[in-house]
Amino acid sequence: MEENYKKSIHRIKKLSESVKRRTDVYSGLAKIGDKETARSMRALQKAPSPGKKLQKIGLGLLLAPEPVTTPIGCALIVTGKILEKKYNSSTIADIGNETTNTIDSIKDIKDTIN
Numbered sequence: 522m523e524e525n526y527k528k529s530i531h532r533i534k535k536l537s538e539s540v541k542r543r544t545d546v547y548s549g550l551a552k553i554g555d556k557e558t559a560r561s562m563r564a565l566q567k568a569p570s571p572g573k574k575l576q577k578i579g580l581g582l583l584l585a586p587e588p589v590t591t592p593i594g595c596a597l598i599v600t601g602k603i604l605e606k607k608y609n610s611s612t613i614a615d616i617g618n619e620t621t622n623t624i625d626s627i628k629d630i631k632d633t634i635n
Contacts, residue, residue, distance in 0.1 A: 530634055537627045544620050572605030 579597030582590040 526634060530631065533627055533631055533634075537624065537631070540620060540624050540627065544617065544624070547617060547620070570605070570608065572601040572603070572608055574601070575604060576601035 575597050579594045579599075579601060582594030582597065585591075585594070
């Protein structure tokens with residue numbers, strides 16, 4: 522029984538080290554000074570949301586007093602809702618937060634086992 526606990530603890534330690542290395546890599550990537558890389562990383566940090574933009578434009582057209590703009594506005598709102606469900610708007614910060622939560626969970630498991 523004790524042998525199984527030792528194996529589990531050893532495996533958890535390896536996972537913890539792996540997660541720490543990954544967070545170091547991600548934080549290192551975020552600090553790169555190259556212009557092209559910095560622009561790509563900026564795009565990942567901002568995570569544009571085309572669905573919300575379409576919904577705002579659609580609402581503006583829906584509220585416009587002209588009868589032609591009403592169906593166009595409705596279509597844009599529906600399209601925005603569909604894009605909002607399908608579009609992944611996760612950013613580097615979200616990945617870092619999830620990694621931190623995973624590290625904390627692993628530490629809690631290790632503390633409970635010890």
